[in-house]
Amino acid sequence: DVKVTQSSRYLVKRTGEKVFLECVQDMDHENMFWYRQDPGLGLRLIYFSYDVKMKEKGDIPEGYSVSREKKERFSLILESASTNQTSMYLCATRQGGRTNEKLFFGSGTQLSVL
Amino acid sequence: DAKTTQPTSMDCAEGRAANLPCNHSTISGNEYVYWYRQIHSQGPQYIIHGLKNNETNEMASLIITEDRKSSTLILPHATLRDTAVYYCIVSSLDYKLSFGAGTTVTVRA
Numbered sequence: 001d002v003k004v005t006q007s008s009r010y011l012v013k014r015t016g017e018k019v020f021l022e023c024v025q026d027m028d029h030e031n032m033f034w035y036r037q038d039p040g041l042g043l044r045l046i047y048f049s050y051d052v053k054m055k056e057k058g059d060i061p062e063g064y065s066v067s068r069e070k071k072e073r074f075s076l077i078l079e080s081a082s083t084n085q086t087s088m089y090l091c092a093t094r095q096g097g098r099t100n101e102k103l104f105f106g107s108g109t110q111l112s113v114l
Numbered sequence: 115d116a117k118t119t120q121p122t123s124m125d126c127a128e129g130r131a132a133n134l135p136c137n138h139s140t141i142s143g144n145e146y147v148y149w150y151r152q153i154h155s156q157g158p159q160y161i162i163h164g165l166k167n168n169e170t171n172e173m174a175s176l177i178i179t180e181d182r183k184s185s186t187l188i189l190p191h192a193t194l195r196d197t198a199v200y201y202c203i204v205s206s207l208d209y210k211l212s213f214g215a216g217t218t219v220t221v222r223a
Contacts, residue, residue: 004157033210042201043158043213058210090157103150103211105157 002027004106006091012112019078021109023091030096032074033103034058034066037088049074050096081113118202123218126196132189134217136202139183144206147178149187150213151198158201158213161187192221 007022023032033048035058045058047066055066063085067075078085091106119137126132138147148163162169162176164185169176175188189196201216 035213040215042215045210045212048210059212092157102160102163103158105159107155107157 002029002093002104004091004093004104006089006106006109008109009107010110010112012114013078013081014114015082017078017081017113019081019111019113021076021078021089021091021111023074023076023106025072025074025093025104027093027095027104028071029093029104030071031094032068033092033094034064034074034076035090035092036060037090037108043090046076083113085111086113087111118204118214120200120202120214120217122215123220126189126192126219126221128194128221128223129191132192132196132219132221134187134189134200134202134219135184136187137184138202138204141182141204142206145204146206147176147182147185148203148205148211149174149176150201150203151196152201152216153195153198161200192219194221194223197221 003026005024013019030051034046035043037043044060046064049055049068052071065077089109092103094103146163146165149161150158152158161173164176178185199216199218201213203211205211
């Protein structure tokens with residue numbers, strides 16, 4: 001089974017802090033994604049990466065950046081956290097290629113910015 | 115990506131079939147229909163996907179209308195563990211998947 005591990009289940013940070021959310025996968029998947037989930041809004045794509053060192057903006061990239069130095073790890077960075085970034089953050093992976101778009105999700109990180 | 119429309123919520127009796135509708139009237143020829151679900155406090159889980167033919171796996175069946183403008187996910191024998199938010203997503207092969215608000219399904223004993 002694919003395992004997608006997010007470093008923290010719950011995180012509390014202060015406004016203005018730099019925040020790192022880590023995601024690690026163990027199945028050598030090429031594609032990795034970061035979403036945020038808010039009540040009534042469903043999941044919204046922040047950034048995604050097709051391969052190592054490659055990244056593309058999703059639907060709501062403002063206030064976020066990402067890093068993918070190794071294939072198994074995809075980091076989401078909040079340079080200066082704000083209260084409107086309080087949310088559930090979900091990482092996902094996908095094999096890549098044209099034949100399989102099945103996403104595997106981590107359990108999520110509930111981030112509170114005070 | 116084509117947009118999808120799903121009911122906000124629906125109830126289902128345990129042991130009965132649950133039929134979840136999804137409208138995607140602007141779907142284009144190369145776009146697939148995907149279904150995921152999210153059980154409380156967990157990440158979403160893939161259920162099934164299809165292009166134009168009906169599909170079945172161990173979790174569910176997917177019925178896509180001939181004009182592809184709508185589809186129905188069928189959970190054949192709903193259990194309490196099927197209580198979740200169900201997402202219908204339309205996407206082409208090489209495009210990112212965007213999740214909407216989904217349908218909250220409550221299975222009642």
